[in-house]
Amino acid sequence: MSAVGLAVFFAEMAELLAGRRTAAQCEAVLGPSPSGTSRFGVYATLVDRQQRAALDSLYRAALVAATAWDRSKAEELRAGYLRTAPPAHWSPTVVAAPFADYLEAHGAPTDVVELADFSRTRHDVLRAPLGDGISGLAVRHYTHAVRDFTIAVERGERATGRPDATPSTWLFGRHRETASLVLVVPSLAVLVALQIIEDRGWSPELPAVERTEVASAVTFLFDHGLLSNVAVDTVRVHL
């Protein structure tokens, strides 16, 4: 049996990997690493790097804009988030889910928060279960041109700057056959059609839209792979 058991080992490593204790302090409890203190301590750096990479991968555009806004504050936000909400689950679906909320609560500008929300919404829509209603669809209104900026960053066409202050509304969904992301600007009739599906009927609060426009909107949504036959029928019985 070794001098130090696994329970003590993991307790010390948890401190090292969270950056709360140095490699030398851990070695004082665990004994020396045969590879030397400096090399032993590299694991704190590697884990920090992995967690940052996961955040950067999920929110690349938001972090580019945050850096353009204020480099040191962007770094504070990134480090602060990982310190207060380190990954606590093995699933990539839930890692860093509340980052946009954190940014908003900690004073990030609106465009940065919106970029994070755009990335998260897209991520979630691609993973959401599809029912016969409007589950798996999301509508978001932004005050900035977040889609164009995000695409430019992800294609490597932009590595700095911030999105234009151009308002935009997006309907996010996943094509029911190809499973690819569908992102469209929803007309008022499209929004009304979605509301009819959700409410299973017309509501007096709905904006005044011609029924023929709603019928066209339903066809548009179906053609883009966003509605099931059941959902289409749900709307059409009310038209």
Add this chain to the structure above:
Amino acid sequence: MIEGVGIGLRKELFEPLHATTRRVDWLEIVSENYIGATGRAAVMLERFSRRWPIVPHGVALSIGSDPPPGYLDGLARLVDLVAPPYVSDHVCYSSIGASNYLDLLPLPRHAEAVARVVHNARAATAAVGVPLILENITTYADMPGSTMDEAAFLTAIAEQAKVGLLLDVNNLYINAINQHRAPLDLLEAFPLQHVKQLHLAGHTWDGDLLLDTHAAAVAPPVWDLYIEVLRRCGPVPTLIEWDQHIPSLDAVLDEADRARELMARHT
């Protein structure tokens, strides 16, 4: 039954893989990306599983500490979906309690760690219903308290848990270089009699450390080492891993073709 050379299924390859007519023998998926998947990943998995054998390869079993809550149930459901001949993960830990490190971290190599891994390997095998094979990781520093070398550690785990090993040739090479040892010496010591599958991948220098990044083509000395493995082990199923800076599918398949050619020539 898995034979030949496979590639890692990554979301960047979904569309080109669907369209390709080139040879792909099998696919490996990162288990965590597909456990409980209900979206695009699930659709793609169903589509590809009709065309190729699929092996789930995990990074979060954390067999050296304890599997995270719900993980084995999720893995068992994934096994039901794709019916693999086995699943694989790593001899490491990746979480402690509720903290997940998104990394493969080395254990101290001693009898208690062997016992922990053996216990968890048996539990995992019973939970998922197919054999488990375990991969050697890159080790940038030996942990305090270690009393065994890697070969003795892996041998003890394989024999006591009755699991096969996944030999990552790139990891073995990286460990040799970072420890200033000859790669062939580490290969000779490795418990090759337990090897059921191989990994090939690219690496990257970072200061004085060679890192396992899967961000490049397989390096020439790793190909050389692969030939030595083939000579000793025969035509063991091999996988090309490429996880960062992923190139075109054709570039990945070129690597697979090369591995297949070496397998034919050296076994």
